Amino acid sequence: MATFIKDIGFPRFLMSLLLIVILVTAIVVGIPIGMVLTDLVQRVGMYGVIVLAMVPSIQSGTGPNFAVTIGIVLGLLAATTAIEFNLVGMWAFLFAIAMALPLSIIVGLLYGKLLNACKGAEMTISTYTGFSIVQLMCIAWIVIPFNSQIMRWPIGKGLKTTFTLESTIYKVLDNFLYFKIGEVEIPTGLLLFFFAACLLVYAFTQSKMGTAIQLGGMNNKFAVASGVDIDRGRLVANVISTYLGAVGIIVYSQSFGFIQLYTAPLMMAFPAVAAVLIGGATASRAKVSHVIIGVILFQGVLTSSMPVLNEIIPFGSVAEISRMVIQNGIILYALTKVDGGQ
Amino acid sequence: MDKEYLLEMKGITKSYYGNTVLKNVDLSIKPGEIHCLMGENGAGKSTLMNILFGMNVIHSTGGFEGEIFFDGEKRDVRSSFDAMNLGIGMVHQEFMLIPDYSITENIKLNRELTKDNFVSRLFGPRLKTVEYAKMGRDARKALDKVDMNIDEWIRVAGLPVGYMQFIEIAREIDKTGIKFLVFDEPTAVLTESEASNLLRIMRKLADSGIAILFITHRLDEVIEISDNITVLRDGELVAKKKTSETTSREIAELMVGRKIELSGKEKKDIDRTKDPILELKDFKVKMPGEEVKGINLKLYEGEILGIGGLAGLGKLGISNGIMGLYPTSGDIILRGEKITNPLTKEMLEKRIAFVSEDRKEVGLVIDASIELNTVFTAMNINGEYLKDYKFFTLRDKKRIKERAEQMIKDLDIRCTNSKQMVGNLSGGNQQKVCIARALTQNPEIILVSEPTRGIDIGAKKIVLDLLKKLNKDYNMTIIMTSSELNELRGISDRIAIVTEGKIAGILQPEDSDANFGLLMAGKSIEEDRGDRDGNIH
Numbered sequence: 001m002a003t004f005i006k007d008i009g010f011p012r013f014l015m016s017l018l019l020i021v022i023l024v025t026a027i028v029v030g031i032p033i034g035m036v037l038t039d040l041v042q043r044v045g046m047y048g049v050i051v052l053a054m055v056p057s058i059q060s061g062t063g064p065n066f067a068v069t070i071g072i073v074l075g076l077l078a079a080t081t082a083i084e085f086n087l088v089g090m091w092a093f094l095f096a097i098a099m100a101l102p103l104s105i106i107v108g109l110l111y112g113k114l115l116n117a118c119k120g121a122e123m124t125i126s127t128y129t130g131f132s133i134v135q136l137m138c139i140a141w142i143v144i145p146f147n148s149q150i151m152r153w154p155i156g157k158g159l160k161t162t163f164t165l166e167s168t169i170y171k172v173l174d175n176f177l178y179f180k181i182g183e184v185e186i187p188t189g190l191l192l193f194f195f196a197a198c199l200l201v202y203a204f205t206q207s208k209m210g211t212a213i214q215l216g217g218m219n220n221k222f223a224v225a226s227g228v229d230i231d232r233g234r235l236v237a238n239v240i241s242t243y244l245g246a247v248g249i250i251v252y253s254q255s256f257g258f259i260q261l262y263t264a265p266l267m268m269a270f271p272a273v274a275a276v277l278i279g280g281a282t283a284s285r286a287k288v289s290h291v292i293i294g295v296i297l298f299q300g301v302l303t304s305s306m307p308v309l310n311e312i313i314p315f316g317s318v319a320e321i322s323r324m325v326i327q328n329g330i331i332l333y334a335l336t337k338v339d340g341g342q
Numbered sequence: 343m344d345k346e347y348l349l350e351m352k353g354i355t356k357s358y359y360g361n362t363v364l365k366n367v368d369l370s371i372k373p374g375e376i377h378c379l380m381g382e383n384g385a386g387k388s389t390l391m392n393i394l395f396g397m398n399v400i401h402s403t404g405g406f407e408g409e410i411f412f413d414g415e416k417r418d419v420r421s422s423f424d425a426m427n428l429g430i431g432m433v434h435q436e437f438m439l440i441p442d443y444s445i446t447e448n449i450k451l452n453r454e455l456t457k458d459n460f461v462s463r464l465f466g467p468r469l470k471t472v473e474y475a476k477m478g479r480d481a482r483k484a485l486d487k488v489d490m491n492i493d494e495w496i497r498v499a500g501l502p503v504g505y506m507q508f509i510e511i512a513r514e515i516d517k518t519g520i521k522f523l524v525f526d527e528p529t530a531v532l533t534e535s536e537a538s539n540l541l542r543i544m545r546k547l548a549d550s551g552i553a554i555l556f557i558t559h560r561l562d563e564v565i566e567i568s569d570n571i572t573v574l575r576d577g578e579l580v581a582k583k584k585t586s587e588t589t590s591r592e593i594a595e596l597m598v599g600r601k602i603e604l605s606g607k608e609k610k611d612i613d614r615t616k617d618p619i620l621e622l623k624d625f626k627v628k629m630p631g632e633e634v635k636g637i638n639l640k641l642y643e644g645e646i647l648g649i650g651g652l653a654g655l656g657k658l659g660i661s662n663g664i665m666g667l668y669p670t671s672g673d674i675i676l677r678g679e680k681i682t683n684p685l686t687k688e689m690l691e692k693r694i695a696f697v698s699e700d701r702k703e704v705g706l707v708i709d710a711s712i713e714l715n716t717v718f719t720a721m722n723i724n725g726e727y728l729k730d731y732k733f734f735t736l737r738d739k740k741r742i743k744e745r746a747e748q749m750i751k752d753l754d755i756r757c758t759n760s761k762q763m764v765g766n767l768s769g770g771n772q773q774k775v776c777i778a779r780a781l782t783q784n785p786e787i788i789l790v791s792e793p794t795r796g797i798d799i800g801a802k803k804i805v806l807d808l809l810k811k812l813n814k815d816y817n818m819t820i821i822m823t824s825s826e827l828n829e830l831r832g833i834s835d836r837i838a839i840v841t842e843g844k845i846a847g848i849l850q851p852e853d854s855d856a857n858f859g860l861l862m863a864g865k866s867i868e869e870d871r872g873d874r875d876g877n878i879h
Contacts, residue, residue: 206736212722215714219707225667225698226719227687285709 009280011333015297022304029311034183036304042174043299045190046255047275049197050248050268051295053241054276058286059205060237061217061230062115062122064273069130070111071245072265073137074103079250079259080159083168084146092169093254100246108239115238116231123283127269134266141261151259162260169254190255197244202288204240213237217284274298274331302327347411348373348553349394349430349522354408356389356400363389364406364577371570373521376544376554378564378585380597381574382652382827382862387557390574391524395425395432413521429521431514433528439506441499446474446481448498449513455480484516485509488543504536508543515547523547524555529563541567559652561590561863575599594859598827612645612835617678619643619819620664620787625672627656627663634659635843636672641787641821646813648834648851649823652862656843657823658699661789665689665696667704690723695785697776699792699823701769705776708765712757713746715764715775720782749778754804770801777808788812791823806833827858 057065078100082092142158176189204210213233216223279294356364396419456470481494529537618640627634651657666684698704728735746760753774794802831851839861846861
């Protein structure tokens, strides 16, 4: 048993146990399990791509990408542009992810250069870069000259803090080949998209460049002695990570049904970091499998604990508070236990 | 016991985990004597000093056998505090000074003179007032003893290294009742005039009755200053001599000795009339701790060139410089092509492979599999072991596995399978993986640095035999850098000895021990045998 726990890593073991306990409790207290599972599957698809953004940055040695918020605001910018151009449905979605690419390349390169300039302090730098960019964009959302009635405040200047995507890209992925197994709804398109993204990232890690980036992240000096341009690898990795963040938020928004601007992206990096760490990654090693396991465990515990807690403690906003406690607790725990599960 | 000796160490034997590093070593020193302790790297000098100072590394590994007498009594030194209380001090090779403190504060560090005040009477001695004036006077006295007329209140930061060395000495002699001082290679970092100044001070201290144990590699200094000499080799006492009755040549011979017979290397005919495959011209490398200060060297196709010399004097810098891992100046001429400021990638592409002396940091990725470690350089440089899918390429798992398994078989790498993490292998097997990586790159020239460092004797033999085989069967040109002179002599066609960042001379493997010893100790060989290429400096 002890070696089994060591093999899969204690955080992963603990979270799996917690998820099972919660699901069993849900059945015991009479919560419709179909609803819980529907929620779980959807959340995995929603958050998956953002979590995937952690893989290239960790592999390149720059640590978990706390500045994935850069990618997120770029994705939001691309999505709002698509709406401004009056695009709807799949076209709007495709336009947004296409537009996010050049934006991510430019901004990702700048961000990568910043990281290369301050090696050794990447985690702190990326956290605060992420915070700063969100605040900077708060100004941008006000001054941006968009006129779409969906997004603008009815009076005054700037875009609304939250607006619905009902008429544009709401569930364009989720509803693709959508079907039901009993009570459980399967958002096929969303899951396919997530797995396709996983496959692409995995393929990249198996490529010549991906291998060089990975070994460079594990042992800088070794890679240099094998003629690897470490700095270039880190730039590429962070461009990819930024782009995945951008695509991730577009996928998230279409499933969620709303776009949230201003300070909403501020804390979005943390659940993503926590998920990949719980999946078995460390601050210096990450694989695509860690993302899949991590996002299932993290989102699973988060989504299923809510209705269960509501049932057990049925007053006021206890469930909401508990959700915050659980989420931040998991993040904190994951950050302190960054080993195991290779 | 004999009262005339201040320090006597008798029958000292010490082993680390079954590996004996000192065997029945004696050392005795009289008051007022300057005694030199000589030996190559790894001869056991530091271990002997660690025992004398009761360092933790000794006691945590099972202690030692033998007895220490100091001042006529048997002593049990359990810590450096015990040593200090006995009156034994050490002047370190690296300076242990606090840059932002003044000279006085450094000299009196942790031994500050204090007097009681109101607060300290209430709350204890930690809050006593420091008596700066008195400390300054003491420091002045100590500095005068070492002939330094520098202001005792100047901050240490920014002083020349020579001064720092003397401050270290002043600190030791300021300690009350100091009777015995150990100087651990004090002249290594000093300029010539500073060094001669230091030797003068040592003589002065010895004349005042302090016994001095002097550890150095510089034979000139030894002959100049010491009264007696003890030579260690491979943990054994090989000689005790009066300096007046010996010569530097004899000492050099004793230090080097001959440990293994030079078998297995048949003389190879190297055609040295052709242009060299690799030539270095006024080549300098800024590698910290192993700086190369301008060398000229020719490497001919198909030969094994050994590079020897003591640690820290630049021999490792040469290969690292050729690979472009540290900033260089001067020219590399590779197959007739001139290269200045080599780039690592470019050198690898020109089919030079490098096995680093730093196995864990540079040579391997500890957390990656044998497979990946073996093929990575070849993949990155030659684009091999990849499958091409037109728009992108992926690692060719099948061929990678085949290659790794072939290497495991050829080099006898002991592992569970080719996917095992190299971090779980023993040192010798890790070294074989390093060599496997270099070979997979399909090189023409291979630079191997310290290939046998930290590996057991069986693995050593396999590694050396492998290098010989590569040279013989594939006519591979090899530069092997090693601290183990006897290994170099067993495998090389020629051996360049590096001291002070320059080539002291190039010898044949069968040259006399004395010649090797003299070159390593920074002396020129009297009768100029030279090498046949005129590369002597």
